[in-house]
Amino acid sequence: LSRTGPVRLCLAAGLLSDTPSSLSCQLSPRHYLCIVQLAMKQTATSVSTTTFILFFSVAWAMTNQLPGSDAVPAAATNIRDGTGLLQNLDAPDESTDEKPNLHFDGAYSINSKRIPTGYGSVGCVHDIQSEQRRYYSDFYPKDIQKPMTVDVCWDFCRNSRGAQYFALQKGTECYCTPFFHDDEDNKGETCDDPCAGDGSSICGGENLQSVFAMYDVKNLPPVPCKKAPQQIPHAKMFNSTYYKTAVPCANAVDKPLDPTVNSLCDVECEDGFYLNDNSFKCEERGDRLTYSWAQMKGTAACIAVCCGSPKAAKNVLQPSSGICYPHTYTASCMDGYTLDGKASGITTQSIQCLMSGAYQEVKDCRPVSCGLCEKRMHSTVDNPNMVRTLHESCHHTCNQGYTVNAEINGPSNFDDVCQASGRFTDI
Numbered sequence: 001l002s003r004t005g006p007v008r009l010c011l012a013a014g015l016l017s018d019t020p021s022s023l024s025c026q027l028s029p030r031h032y033l034c035i036v037q038l039a040m041k042q043t044a045t046s047v048s049t050t051t052f053i054l055f056f057s058v059a060w061a062m063t064n065q066l067p068g069s070d071a072v073p074a075a076a077t078n079i080r081d082g083t084g085l086l087q088n089l090d091a092p093d094e095s096t097d098e099k100p101n102l103h104f105d106g107a108y109s110i111n112s113k114r115i116p117t118g119y120g121s122v123g124c125v126h127d128i129q130s131e132q133r134r135y136y137s138d139f140y141p142k143d144i145q146k147p148m149t150v151d152v153c154w155d156f157c158r159n160s161r162g163a164q165y166f167a168l169q170k171g172t173e174c175y176c177t178p179f180f181h182d183d184e185d186n187k188g189e190t191c192d193d194p195c196a197g198d199g200s201s202i203c204g205g206e207n208l209q210s211v212f213a214m215y216d217v218k219n220l221p222p223v224p225c226k227k228a229p230q231q232i233p234h235a236k237m238f239n240s241t242y243y244k245t246a247v248p249c250a251n252a253v254d255k256p257l258d259p260t261v262n263s264l265c266d267v268e269c270e271d272g273f274y275l276n277d278n279s280f281k282c283e284e285r286g287d288r289l290t291y292s293w294a295q296m297k298g299t300a301a302c303i304a305v306c307c308g309s310p311k312a313a314k315n316v317l318q319p320s321s322g323i324c325y326p327h328t329y330t331a332s333c334m335d336g337y338t339l340d341g342k343a344s345g346i347t348t349q350s351i352q353c354l355m356s357g358a359y360q361e362v363k364d365c366r367p368v369s370c371g372l373c374e375k376r377m378h379s380t381v382d383n384p385n386m387v388r389t390l391h392e393s394c395h396h397t398c399n400q401g402y403t404v405n406a407e408i409n410g411p412s413n414f415d416d417v418c419q420a421s422g423r424f425t426d427i
Helices: 005-013 020-026 029-041 047-064 074-078 150-157
Strands: 118-125 165-169 173-177 198-202 209-215 238-240 245-247 273-278 281-287 291-297 300-304 328-333 348-352 369-371 379-381 393-398 413-418 424-426
Touching (some): 150 165, 150 209
Antiparallel strands (some): 165 209, 281 291, 393 413, 413 424
Protein backbone atom coordinates (compact mmCIF):
# COMPACT_ATOMS: atom_id res chain seq x y z
CA LEU A 1 0.00 0.00 0.00
CA SER A 2 1.25 3.47 -0.66
CA ARG A 3 1.56 6.02 2.09
CA THR A 4 -1.29 8.09 0.66
CA GLY A 5 -5.01 8.53 1.16
CA PRO A 6 -6.75 6.51 3.86
CA VAL A 7 -3.60 4.63 4.77
CA ARG A 8 -1.86 7.90 5.67
CA LEU A 9 -4.86 8.79 7.84
CA CYS A 10 -4.66 5.47 9.70
CA LEU A 11 -0.93 5.95 10.14
CA ALA A 12 -1.62 9.30 11.73
CA ALA A 13 -4.17 7.68 14.01
CA GLY A 14 -1.57 5.17 15.13
CA LEU A 15 -3.31 2.10 13.67
CA LEU A 16 -0.62 1.19 11.13
CA SER A 17 3.09 0.84 11.62
CA ASP A 18 5.65 2.68 9.55
CA THR A 19 7.37 -0.60 8.77
CA PRO A 20 5.70 -3.52 6.94
CA SER A 21 7.55 -6.01 9.15
CA SER A 22 5.53 -4.92 12.17
CA LEU A 23 2.19 -4.68 10.39
CA SER A 24 1.02 -8.14 11.50
CA CYS A 25 1.86 -7.33 15.10
CA GLN A 26 -0.34 -4.23 15.39
CA LEU A 27 -3.35 -4.82 13.17
CA SER A 28 -6.54 -6.60 14.08
CA PRO A 29 -9.77 -7.10 12.08
CA ARG A 30 -11.18 -4.04 13.82
CA HIS A 31 -8.23 -1.94 12.60
CA TYR A 32 -8.86 -3.02 9.00
CA LEU A 33 -12.47 -1.94 9.43
CA CYS A 34 -11.17 1.48 10.47
CA ILE A 35 -9.09 1.71 7.27
CA VAL A 36 -12.12 0.90 5.11
CA GLN A 37 -14.39 3.35 6.92
CA LEU A 38 -11.84 6.14 6.73
CA ALA A 39 -11.29 5.45 3.08
CA MET A 40 -15.01 5.74 2.35
CA LYS A 41 -15.15 9.09 4.16
CA GLN A 42 -12.50 10.64 1.89
CA THR A 43 -14.17 12.24 -1.10
CA ALA A 44 -10.91 12.21 -2.98
CA THR A 45 -10.65 8.46 -2.81
CA SER A 46 -11.84 6.60 -5.90
CA VAL A 47 -14.20 3.63 -5.80
CA SER A 48 -11.51 1.37 -7.15
CA THR A 49 -9.13 2.33 -4.34
CA THR A 50 -11.82 1.67 -1.73
CA THR A 51 -12.63 -1.71 -3.28
CA PHE A 52 -8.96 -2.67 -3.30
CA ILE A 53 -8.48 -1.67 0.34
CA LEU A 54 -11.57 -3.63 1.37
CA PHE A 55 -10.43 -6.74 -0.51
CA PHE A 56 -6.89 -6.44 0.83
CA SER A 57 -8.08 -5.97 4.42
CA VAL A 58 -10.30 -9.04 4.40
CA ALA A 59 -7.67 -11.17 2.66
CA TRP A 60 -4.93 -10.07 5.02
CA ALA A 61 -7.03 -10.76 8.13
CA MET A 62 -8.10 -14.22 6.93
CA THR A 63 -4.62 -15.22 5.81
CA ASN A 64 -2.79 -14.12 8.96
CA GLN A 65 -5.65 -14.88 11.38
CA LEU A 66 -4.85 -11.77 13.35
CA PRO A 67 -6.07 -11.90 16.94
CA GLY A 68 -8.48 -9.31 18.24
CA SER A 69 -6.58 -8.74 21.44
CA ASP A 70 -3.85 -6.37 20.20
CA ALA A 71 -3.43 -3.20 22.21
CA VAL A 72 -5.16 -0.19 20.73
CA PRO A 73 -3.29 3.14 20.92
CA ALA A 74 -5.04 5.80 22.89
CA ALA A 75 -5.36 8.02 19.80
CA ALA A 76 -7.61 5.45 18.14
CA THR A 77 -10.42 6.04 20.59
CA ASN A 78 -10.80 9.61 19.27
CA ILE A 79 -11.56 8.61 15.68
CA ARG A 80 -15.17 9.47 14.89
CA ASP A 81 -17.51 9.19 11.96
CA GLY A 82 -20.34 11.57 11.23
CA THR A 83 -22.50 10.36 14.12
CA GLY A 84 -19.97 9.58 16.88
CA LEU A 85 -17.45 6.91 17.81
CA LEU A 86 -16.87 4.16 15.28
CA GLN A 87 -16.67 1.59 18.10
CA ASN A 88 -15.30 1.22 21.60
CA LEU A 89 -11.77 0.17 20.73
CA ASP A 90 -10.77 0.20 24.38
CA ALA A 91 -13.21 -2.63 25.29
CA PRO A 92 -11.50 -6.04 25.57
CA ASP A 93 -12.20 -8.83 23.10
CA GLU A 94 -13.85 -12.12 24.10
CA SER A 95 -10.55 -13.76 23.21
CA THR A 96 -8.44 -11.49 25.43
CA ASP A 97 -5.67 -13.03 27.57
CA GLU A 98 -6.21 -10.44 30.28
CA LYS A 99 -6.38 -12.03 33.75
CA PRO A 100 -9.88 -12.11 35.27
CA ASN A 101 -10.66 -10.31 38.51
CA LEU A 102 -10.20 -13.09 41.06
CA HIS A 103 -9.66 -10.91 44.09
CA PHE A 104 -11.00 -11.97 47.45
CA ASP A 105 -12.18 -9.68 50.22
CA GLY A 106 -9.52 -7.62 51.96
CA ALA A 107 -9.92 -9.71 55.10
CA TYR A 108 -8.16 -12.57 53.31
CA SER A 109 -5.26 -10.53 51.94
CA ILE A 110 -2.01 -10.73 53.91
CA ASN A 111 -0.48 -7.77 52.11
CA SER A 112 -1.75 -5.87 49.08
CA LYS A 113 1.80 -5.83 47.67
CA ARG A 114 2.14 -9.57 47.78
CA ILE A 115 2.58 -11.08 44.30
CA PRO A 116 3.15 -14.84 44.39
CA THR A 117 6.00 -16.02 42.21
CA GLY A 118 6.12 -19.69 43.11
CA TYR A 119 4.24 -22.55 44.66
CA GLY A 120 4.82 -25.67 46.70
CA SER A 121 2.76 -28.77 47.31
CA VAL A 122 0.79 -28.96 50.55
CA GLY A 123 -0.51 -32.45 49.88
CA CYS A 124 -3.69 -34.39 49.24
CA VAL A 125 -6.54 -33.16 51.44
CA HIS A 126 -10.32 -33.27 51.80
CA ASP A 127 -11.20 -29.56 51.65
CA ILE A 128 -14.69 -28.88 53.03
CA GLN A 129 -14.39 -25.09 52.74
CA SER A 130 -16.40 -24.11 49.68
CA GLU A 131 -17.57 -20.51 50.16
CA GLN A 132 -14.28 -18.80 49.33
CA ARG A 133 -13.37 -20.34 45.99
CA ARG A 134 -12.77 -19.00 42.46
CA TYR A 135 -13.11 -21.71 39.81
CA TYR A 136 -11.23 -21.66 36.53
CA SER A 137 -14.32 -22.89 34.68
CA ASP A 138 -16.38 -19.92 35.96
CA PHE A 139 -14.07 -17.36 34.37
CA TYR A 140 -13.20 -18.89 31.00
CA PRO A 141 -15.71 -20.17 28.40
CA LYS A 142 -15.37 -23.86 27.68
CA ASP A 143 -14.15 -23.32 24.11
CA ILE A 144 -11.03 -21.42 25.27
CA GLN A 145 -10.23 -23.42 28.40
CA LYS A 146 -6.84 -25.09 28.42
CA PRO A 147 -6.38 -28.77 29.31
CA MET A 148 -5.86 -28.73 33.06
CA THR A 149 -2.37 -29.00 34.54
CA VAL A 150 -0.82 -27.79 37.77
CA ASP A 151 0.79 -24.88 35.92
CA VAL A 152 -2.47 -23.87 34.22
CA CYS A 153 -4.14 -23.65 37.63
CA TRP A 154 -1.15 -21.79 39.09
CA ASP A 155 -1.18 -19.27 36.24
CA PHE A 156 -4.91 -18.74 36.79
CA CYS A 157 -4.60 -18.08 40.55
CA ARG A 158 -1.26 -16.33 40.90
CA ASN A 159 -2.62 -12.80 40.36
CA SER A 160 -5.57 -13.23 42.70
CA ARG A 161 -5.28 -10.85 45.65
CA GLY A 162 -6.02 -12.73 48.85
CA ALA A 163 -5.54 -16.21 47.38
CA GLN A 164 -2.98 -18.22 49.32
CA TYR A 165 -3.64 -21.63 47.79
CA PHE A 166 -4.82 -23.26 44.59
CA ALA A 167 -6.32 -26.73 44.35
CA LEU A 168 -7.07 -29.29 41.64
CA GLN A 169 -9.62 -32.08 41.69
CA LYS A 170 -11.08 -34.76 39.43
CA GLY A 171 -8.25 -34.20 36.93
CA THR A 172 -9.99 -31.24 35.29
CA GLU A 173 -11.10 -28.75 37.95
CA CYS A 174 -9.09 -25.88 39.42
CA TYR A 175 -9.90 -23.24 42.01
CA CYS A 176 -8.15 -20.52 44.04
CA THR A 177 -8.81 -19.98 47.73
CA PRO A 178 -7.45 -17.95 50.66
CA PHE A 179 -7.61 -20.98 52.95
CA PHE A 180 -8.75 -24.59 53.12
CA HIS A 181 -10.16 -26.89 55.80
CA ASP A 182 -9.07 -30.51 55.77
CA ASP A 183 -11.48 -32.57 57.92
CA GLU A 184 -9.46 -35.77 57.21
CA ASP A 185 -12.69 -37.74 56.63
CA ASN A 186 -11.08 -39.39 53.60
CA LYS A 187 -7.78 -40.09 55.34
CA GLY A 188 -7.43 -43.55 53.80
CA GLU A 189 -7.86 -42.31 50.22
CA THR A 190 -5.25 -40.82 47.89
CA CYS A 191 -5.22 -38.28 45.07
CA ASP A 192 -4.95 -40.43 41.96
CA ASP A 193 -6.62 -38.57 39.07
CA PRO A 194 -4.07 -37.65 36.33
CA CYS A 195 -4.21 -34.08 35.06
CA ALA A 196 -6.17 -33.79 31.81
CA GLY A 197 -3.34 -31.81 30.23
CA ASP A 198 -0.42 -33.73 31.77
CA GLY A 199 -0.88 -37.41 32.48
CA SER A 200 2.37 -37.53 34.44
CA SER A 201 1.00 -35.22 37.15
CA ILE A 202 -1.84 -35.74 39.63
CA CYS A 203 -4.75 -33.30 39.84
CA GLY A 204 -6.64 -34.44 42.94
CA GLY A 205 -9.17 -37.23 43.08
CA GLU A 206 -12.89 -37.81 43.00
CA ASN A 207 -13.36 -36.51 46.57
CA LEU A 208 -9.89 -35.14 47.35
CA GLN A 209 -7.90 -32.11 46.27
CA SER A 210 -4.24 -31.63 45.42
CA VAL A 211 -3.51 -28.39 47.28
CA PHE A 212 -0.58 -26.04 46.56
CA ALA A 213 0.56 -23.02 48.58
CA MET A 214 1.62 -19.89 46.69
CA TYR A 215 4.52 -17.80 47.95
CA ASP A 216 6.37 -14.60 47.21
CA VAL A 217 10.06 -14.51 46.31
CA LYS A 218 10.68 -12.38 49.39
CA ASN A 219 9.08 -14.97 51.58
CA LEU A 220 9.41 -18.55 50.44
CA PRO A 221 7.07 -21.20 51.88
CA PRO A 222 6.53 -20.50 55.61
CA VAL A 223 9.58 -21.24 57.71
CA PRO A 224 8.89 -24.19 60.05
CA CYS A 225 9.57 -24.19 63.77
CA LYS A 226 13.16 -25.39 63.70
CA LYS A 227 13.59 -25.84 67.44
CA ALA A 228 12.07 -28.98 68.97
CA PRO A 229 8.94 -28.28 71.06
CA GLN A 230 9.64 -28.50 74.77
CA GLN A 231 8.36 -31.36 76.90
CA ILE A 232 4.88 -31.11 78.43
CA PRO A 233 4.43 -32.73 81.87
CA HIS A 234 2.57 -36.05 81.65
CA ALA A 235 2.33 -35.87 77.84
CA LYS A 236 3.45 -38.79 75.71
CA MET A 237 6.75 -38.30 73.90
CA PHE A 238 7.36 -39.30 70.27
CA ASN A 239 10.72 -39.87 68.61
CA SER A 240 10.99 -37.34 65.78
CA THR A 241 13.17 -38.04 62.76
CA TYR A 242 12.99 -34.33 61.88
CA TYR A 243 13.93 -32.86 65.26
CA LYS A 244 16.27 -35.75 66.09
CA THR A 245 14.84 -36.01 69.60
CA ALA A 246 11.65 -36.90 71.45
CA VAL A 247 8.85 -34.34 71.13
CA PRO A 248 5.37 -34.10 72.69
CA CYS A 249 3.68 -33.64 69.30
CA ALA A 250 2.34 -36.71 67.52
CA ASN A 251 2.22 -34.76 64.24
CA ALA A 252 5.94 -33.90 64.32
CA VAL A 253 7.32 -37.44 64.02
CA ASP A 254 8.46 -37.19 60.40
CA LYS A 255 7.89 -33.51 59.58
CA PRO A 256 8.23 -30.16 61.35
CA LEU A 257 5.51 -28.00 62.76
CA ASP A 258 4.84 -24.98 60.55
CA PRO A 259 2.57 -21.91 60.84
CA THR A 260 0.11 -22.88 58.10
CA VAL A 261 -0.94 -26.50 57.59
CA ASN A 262 0.66 -28.26 60.56
CA SER A 263 0.73 -25.65 63.30
CA LEU A 264 -1.05 -27.05 66.38
CA CYS A 265 0.94 -29.56 68.44
CA ASP A 266 -1.06 -32.79 68.58
CA VAL A 267 -0.66 -33.58 72.28
CA GLU A 268 -1.55 -37.00 73.67
CA CYS A 269 -1.55 -37.33 77.44
CA GLU A 270 -0.26 -40.31 79.38
CA ASP A 271 -2.74 -42.81 80.77
CA GLY A 272 -4.47 -41.33 83.80
CA PHE A 273 -4.26 -37.77 82.41
CA TYR A 274 -6.45 -35.81 80.03
CA LEU A 275 -5.81 -32.80 77.80
CA ASN A 276 -7.44 -29.87 79.55
CA ASP A 277 -6.24 -27.09 77.25
CA ASN A 278 -4.08 -26.88 74.15
CA SER A 279 -2.95 -23.68 72.46
CA PHE A 280 0.59 -24.96 71.94
CA LYS A 281 1.36 -24.29 68.29
CA CYS A 282 3.92 -23.08 65.79
CA GLU A 283 3.26 -19.40 65.01
CA GLU A 284 4.66 -17.09 62.38
CA ARG A 285 6.52 -13.95 63.41
CA GLY A 286 7.68 -10.98 61.35
CA ASP A 287 6.45 -9.88 57.93
CA ARG A 288 6.24 -12.31 55.03
CA LEU A 289 7.23 -9.55 52.60
CA THR A 290 10.45 -8.79 54.47
CA TYR A 291 11.59 -11.37 56.99
CA SER A 292 9.66 -13.95 58.96
CA TRP A 293 10.40 -16.83 61.30
CA ALA A 294 8.42 -19.38 63.31
CA GLN A 295 8.44 -20.31 66.97
CA MET A 296 6.31 -22.28 69.42
CA LYS A 297 3.75 -20.30 71.39
CA GLY A 298 0.95 -21.14 73.79
CA THR A 299 0.54 -23.87 76.36
CA ALA A 300 -0.84 -27.36 76.80
CA ALA A 301 -1.78 -29.05 80.06
CA CYS A 302 -2.28 -32.72 80.83
CA ILE A 303 -4.41 -32.89 83.97
CA ALA A 304 -4.60 -35.91 86.24
CA VAL A 305 -7.86 -37.85 86.37
CA CYS A 306 -9.55 -37.41 89.78
CA CYS A 307 -11.65 -39.99 91.59
CA GLY A 308 -13.92 -37.81 93.72
CA SER A 309 -15.00 -38.69 97.25
CA PRO A 310 -14.52 -42.33 98.32
CA LYS A 311 -17.59 -44.54 98.66
CA ALA A 312 -18.51 -45.69 102.15
CA ALA A 313 -17.42 -49.11 103.37
CA LYS A 314 -18.49 -51.00 106.48
CA ASN A 315 -16.53 -50.21 109.63
CA VAL A 316 -13.93 -48.23 107.65
CA LEU A 317 -12.68 -44.71 108.35
CA GLN A 318 -11.96 -42.78 105.08
CA PRO A 319 -11.19 -39.16 104.07
CA SER A 320 -14.16 -37.06 102.96
CA SER A 321 -12.35 -35.39 100.03
CA GLY A 322 -11.19 -37.11 96.86
CA ILE A 323 -7.74 -37.57 95.35
CA CYS A 324 -6.36 -37.75 91.80
CA TYR A 325 -4.35 -40.30 89.86
CA PRO A 326 -1.90 -41.78 90.79
CA HIS A 327 -2.16 -40.86 94.49
CA THR A 328 -3.40 -43.09 97.32
CA TYR A 329 -5.04 -42.67 100.69
CA THR A 330 -5.12 -44.89 103.79
CA ALA A 331 -8.39 -46.45 104.93
CA SER A 332 -8.41 -47.56 108.58
CA CYS A 333 -10.62 -50.04 110.39
CA MET A 334 -12.59 -48.77 113.33
CA ASP A 335 -11.51 -49.87 116.82
CA GLY A 336 -12.36 -53.54 117.34
CA TYR A 337 -12.35 -54.31 113.62
CA THR A 338 -9.74 -55.79 111.31
CA LEU A 339 -9.68 -56.89 107.69
CA ASP A 340 -9.78 -60.59 108.63
CA GLY A 341 -11.66 -60.38 111.96
CA LYS A 342 -8.69 -61.55 113.98
CA ALA A 343 -7.55 -59.47 116.87
CA SER A 344 -4.03 -59.52 115.44
CA GLY A 345 -5.27 -58.81 111.91
CA ILE A 346 -4.40 -55.85 109.63
CA THR A 347 -6.35 -52.68 110.36
CA THR A 348 -5.33 -50.43 107.42
CA GLN A 349 -5.43 -50.60 103.63
CA SER A 350 -3.91 -48.34 100.93
CA ILE A 351 -6.43 -47.25 98.25
CA GLN A 352 -5.24 -45.78 94.92
CA CYS A 353 -7.12 -43.53 92.53
CA LEU A 354 -6.86 -45.42 89.22
CA MET A 355 -6.32 -43.93 85.75
CA SER A 356 -9.92 -44.81 84.95
CA GLY A 357 -11.14 -42.32 87.55
CA ALA A 358 -12.28 -45.05 89.98
CA TYR A 359 -10.79 -46.17 93.27
CA GLN A 360 -9.38 -49.55 94.05
CA GLU A 361 -11.84 -51.75 95.92
CA VAL A 362 -12.17 -50.87 99.62
CA LYS A 363 -12.61 -53.98 101.75
CA ASP A 364 -15.06 -53.94 104.66
CA CYS A 365 -13.55 -54.33 108.14
CA ARG A 366 -14.81 -57.30 110.15
CA PRO A 367 -15.46 -57.28 113.91
CA VAL A 368 -12.82 -58.94 116.07
CA SER A 369 -13.71 -62.51 117.10
CA CYS A 370 -13.33 -63.74 120.68
CA GLY A 371 -14.11 -67.33 119.75
CA LEU A 372 -16.33 -69.70 121.84
CA CYS A 373 -17.50 -68.70 125.31
CA GLU A 374 -15.17 -69.57 128.15
CA LYS A 375 -16.40 -72.18 130.63
CA ARG A 376 -17.24 -70.93 134.13
CA MET A 377 -17.36 -73.17 137.19
CA HIS A 378 -20.79 -74.19 138.53
CA SER A 379 -22.59 -72.55 135.60
CA THR A 380 -24.05 -73.18 132.18
CA VAL A 381 -23.87 -70.86 129.13
CA ASP A 382 -26.40 -70.13 126.42
CA ASN A 383 -25.44 -71.36 122.92
CA PRO A 384 -22.05 -72.72 123.97
CA ASN A 385 -21.05 -73.61 120.39
CA MET A 386 -21.62 -70.11 118.93
CA VAL A 387 -18.60 -67.89 118.24
CA ARG A 388 -18.87 -64.46 119.77
CA THR A 389 -17.52 -61.31 118.08
CA LEU A 390 -17.07 -57.74 119.23
CA HIS A 391 -19.70 -56.62 121.76
CA GLU A 392 -21.47 -59.98 121.72
CA SER A 393 -21.84 -61.67 125.12
CA CYS A 394 -21.85 -65.11 126.70
CA HIS A 395 -24.77 -65.44 129.16
CA HIS A 396 -23.91 -67.69 132.14
CA THR A 397 -26.44 -69.11 134.68
CA CYS A 398 -25.24 -70.40 138.05
CA ASN A 399 -26.11 -73.91 139.03
CA GLN A 400 -28.67 -74.48 141.82
CA GLY A 401 -27.22 -73.61 145.19
CA TYR A 402 -24.70 -71.15 143.71
CA THR A 403 -24.71 -67.38 143.28
CA VAL A 404 -22.25 -64.96 141.78
CA ASN A 405 -21.27 -63.52 145.17
CA ALA A 406 -21.96 -66.68 147.28
CA GLU A 407 -24.74 -64.91 149.17
CA ILE A 408 -28.08 -66.62 149.50
CA ASN A 409 -29.91 -63.83 147.77
CA GLY A 410 -27.05 -62.91 145.41
CA PRO A 411 -27.29 -62.76 141.54
CA SER A 412 -27.45 -66.13 139.90
CA ASN A 413 -26.34 -65.17 136.31
CA PHE A 414 -23.73 -63.01 134.59
CA ASP A 415 -22.37 -62.12 131.07
CA ASP A 416 -18.93 -62.24 129.50
CA VAL A 417 -18.61 -59.57 126.69
CA CYS A 418 -16.24 -59.85 123.69
CA GLN A 419 -13.83 -56.89 123.69
CA ALA A 420 -11.78 -55.18 120.96
CA SER A 421 -8.76 -57.03 122.25
CA GLY A 422 -10.36 -60.33 121.21
CA ARG A 423 -10.91 -61.46 124.79
CA PHE A 424 -13.95 -61.77 127.03
CA THR A 425 -14.38 -59.44 129.96
CA ASP A 426 -16.39 -60.25 133.09
CA ILE A 427 -19.35 -58.03 133.76
